[in-house]
Amino acid sequence: MLALTIDPHSPKPVYQQIIDQVKYAVACGRLRAGDRLGSIRDVAVQTRVNRNTVARAYMELEREGVIRSRAGQGSFVSDDTGAAVGKAQARKILTEKTDEMVTQARLFRLDKDEVMELTRQRLDKLGRVSQ
Amino acid sequence: MLALTIDPHSPKPVYQQIIDQVKYAVACGRLRAGDRLGSIRDVAVQTRVNRNTVARAYMELEREGVIRSRAGQGSFVSDDTGAAVGKAQARKILTEKTDEMVTQARLFRLDKDEVMELTRQRLDKLGRVSQ
Amino acid sequence: MLALTIDPHSPKPVYQQIIDQVKYAVACGRLRAGDRLGSIRDVAVQTRVNRNTVARAYMELEREGVIRSRAGQGSFVSDDTGAAVGKAQARKILTEKTDEMVTQARLFRLDKDEVMELTRQRLDKLGRVSQ
Amino acid sequence: MLALTIDPHSPKPVYQQIIDQVKYAVACGRLRAGDRLGSIRDVAVQTRVNRNTVARAYMELEREGVIRSRAGQGSFVSDDTGAAVGKAQARKILTEKTDEMVTQARLFRLDKDEVMELTRQRLDKLGRVSQ
């Protein structure tokens, strides 16, 4: 089962921490299409988080098309993790995230090459894990 | 004075909208080191936002090292917008933001080249505005 | 025997998938009054679904008047698929479903003609299959 | 404030009943872009439903792009109620809803003209309320 690390004091909501870690695991291939996630109950126990909070994270992941849940069966990584949102919407989401990143990088005095290098680095790390 | 565009119905909190727009203005060179920001009172009037909300945004910008406020004189863009956090901390923040972006891009089925291209694009847009 | 396609990872419960497919087959004429459905056991084997799940779907279909089950003989498409509920009840159910559809269509900015066109299209598709 | 009617014994979840009624009110023009909805607390009291349940309905409505919520301000009808979902996705959702409707109508022995008539009727009712 995927090991999740929760920081209850982080400004980032707990359910969002769960979402981000599951997404990363799927993106890097640690979790693959069809793989079963830990059950809501199990994850709640493992992370010492309330069942409802885990359920909310899973609900959101399903809404975004990353996983699919079924009562009595469990939750599974989706085949097409990007299908839930249209191409235009996806582009908008990514552009916003990229702008946030490059803005912050500029404030930290990174030049273009350094930002490109950092991006390549993180892409490589993501790619190297499995697939 | 930097013109701020506030959407009171946006899900993004007003103070966060102010922060993001000031940061972007500084990152792209529209605002430069030493430039004076509009006073809290003036910005509040211009954007029709409560003075406390503007004050909160300025406080956060100062905490992050983007601006410095001098009592009785106003708020100014900092010389070193990255100095407030250490190099290691800056790297951690940027790495996290980059990871979020590349993770989402992967889920949307973008390949490495497309992510690099998007990053370059947004960097260029940021750079072209002024500096 | 009607070939059912079950997706065990779909958010739609398995029994509901069975119900919907049988209903559609009856509505489009692929199954006609008096036709025998596959036995619960056979359908369970063919779809790799638990027998209880198939039984539940058949029970619901019978409750709605779409099929009739005769002990020892099997389940058959009803002569009058609408008889189980009164005319008023049927009208209420349909009105509700129609309202949901036109409401969502309006939120998606479709005008009346487009909704009428979509409805005609789906009606034609249903009609063309057999009858 | 929009009066909501909740049936706690309906098979339709309470939060879904709230969602459907708000959507209908927006679709028919009873609520218009920019209008403020009742606060989560007020709606909870009026409908005798728990605050969390109302909050969940509002969250879902925001996710679908029908409303926008802001702490300290309230919840407001969105300008572009269809923007949150892509054109292709919207079409898929509507086609599914229409298929459900026409299938059920056929089982109730309505012919094509009657289905078209019913659809026109409900569209007219929706249109007549305000706009």
Next chain:
DNA sequence: GTGGTCTAGACCACC
């Protein structure tokens, strides 16, 4: 005042 998050605990539906 407003909405957002989280816990604790219950009960239901599906399998």
Next chain:
DNA sequence: GTGGTCTAGACCACC
């Protein structure tokens, strides 16, 4: 066992 819904009540962030 699994996920889904709902209540009750707390605390926080925003304004």
